[in-house]
Amino acid sequence: MTGERHTTRTRLVHAGSDPRTQRGYPNPPVHRASTVLYRDTAEMAVSQADPLKREMPVYGRFGTPTSMAFEAAVAELEGGHGGVATCSGLAAISTAVLSFVRAGDHVLVTDSAYLPTRRFCDSLAALGVETEYYPPGIGADIAALVRPTTRLVYLESPGSTTFEVQDVPAITAACRARGVTTLVDNTWATPVYHRPLQLGADVVLHSATKYLTGHADSILGVAVCTAAAYPAVRATAMRLGQCAGADDVYAALRGLRTLDVRLERHQAQALELARWAGKQPGVAAVLSPALPEDPGHDLWRRDFTGASGLFGLELDPRYGPEEADALADRLTLFGLGHSYGGYESLVVPCEPAQHRLPGTWRGRGPLLRVHVGFEDVEDLKRDLADGLRALPPLPGPA
Numbered sequence: 001m002t003g004e005r006h007t008t009r010t011r012l013v014h015a016g017s018d019p020r021t022q023r024g025y026p027n028p029p030v031h032r033a034s035t036v037l038y039r040d041t042a043e044m045a046v047s048q049a050d051p052l053k054r055e056m057p058v059y060g061r062f063g064t065p066t067s068m069a070f071e072a073a074v075a076e077l078e079g080g081h082g083g084v085a086t087c088s089g090l091a092a093i094s095t096a097v098l099s100f101v102r103a104g105d106h107v108l109v110t111d112s113a114y115l116p117t118r119r120f121c122d123s124l125a126a127l128g129v130e131t132e133y134y135p136p137g138i139g140a141d142i143a144a145l146v147r148p149t150t151r152l153v154y155l156e157s158p159g160s161t162t163f164e165v166q167d168v169p170a171i172t173a174a175c176r177a178r179g180v181t182t183l184v185d186n187t188w189a190t191p192v193y194h195r196p197l198q199l200g201a202d203v204v205l206h207s208a209t210k211y212l213t214g215h216a217d218s219i220l221g222v223a224v225c226t227a228a229a230y231p232a233v234r235a236t237a238m239r240l241g242q243c244a245g246a247d248d249v250y251a252a253l254r255g256l257r258t259l260d261v262r263l264e265r266h267q268a269q270a271l272e273l274a275r276w277a278g279k280q281p282g283v284a285a286v287l288s289p290a291l292p293e294d295p296g297h298d299l300w301r302r303d304f305t306g307a308s309g310l311f312g313l314e315l316d317p318r319y320g321p322e323e324a325d326a327l328a329d330r331l332t333l334f335g336l337g338h339s340y341g342g343y344e345s346l347v348v349p350c351e352p353a354q355h356r357l358p359g360t361w362r363g364r365g366p367l368l369r370v371h372v373g374f375e376d377v378e379d380l381k382r383d384l385a386d387g388l389r390a391l392p393p394l395p396g397p398a
């Protein structure tokens, strides 16, 4: 175990690891387990009296030494009280949201949220919970939207499709003053580059499927909570039957050990490719808060210590979705597919305007989301250049 005096880089190496409890081996075994056997009924009674304590889990669904090591590691990295592992990132999101709302409540969700998050929040209407979307750049003005029935405000910064950076401390301060819980999706930055709990958030959400695991070989989520938020989220996960697969938590725990070095390469390659791509004919803009010309750059510099490998490529508005699709189809190194955070470069055409509130998405041209993996960046440039060259010529400057 590491402490506050260590940096994130050091904590990534040791967090959640307790070799003395496993004969000196640093990595925990993969516990595939359902039944927990008790010595006697007295021990059984102690274990069942307070399942939240989790010193001895009651049953495999409530956690194993492997899942608890992963939860402890991510909680330590985020500076949280406890983590709750779930079967997917979306499950961490739905579990956390359901922990705080009941019929009659109102929730505010950023208009830049990951689309399945949006679909889940829309479905809350069936439970009598009203979802209202707000523009991601709202900052402290969120206060004007808070009603007496507002229970939570949901943030995702930067938005994982459109990359708007949110003013996390301004929003969390306004919410805290009004007793409103804040949830932040931190999948893009990971705790290596951004720590929303330190900026006043109550719960941080991760799709551990992405950078934390890092090899495109598992689906996993985690909600990291303050001490005040933790009991509600843990209890909801238990009620819903949420748990994480043994191999997935093991893969994520292993991924954490190399997260810093992987992110360094993702960041360097993505920055180089984004800068280069912004100057190519047919490209209208590159969306990445790490670029000085990006509208989110100042907030990103203030609140983040780095950028990951995911950015947006907006084509000239005289092109349509057909040209974006044709470009994606021509690429040979960039795989066409969802997700990100693995070693391989990926591209996916997106149409954010179809889901957004009118006026909150500034983009005009067709959008491709690019994830930069570990191929040689010069090979990636050549692949993208070949794809762009094959677009139909445009008549002069835009």
Ligand SMILES: *Cc1c(COP(=O)(O)O)cnc(C)c1O
Pocket: 088, 089, 090, 091, 114, 156, 160, 185, 187, 188, 206, 207, 208, 209, 210, 219, 220, 221, 339
């Ligand atoms: C992928 C993703 C999710 C969902 O995670 P899964 O593990 O795929 O369920 C949530 N939020 C963001 C920002 C994501 O990129």
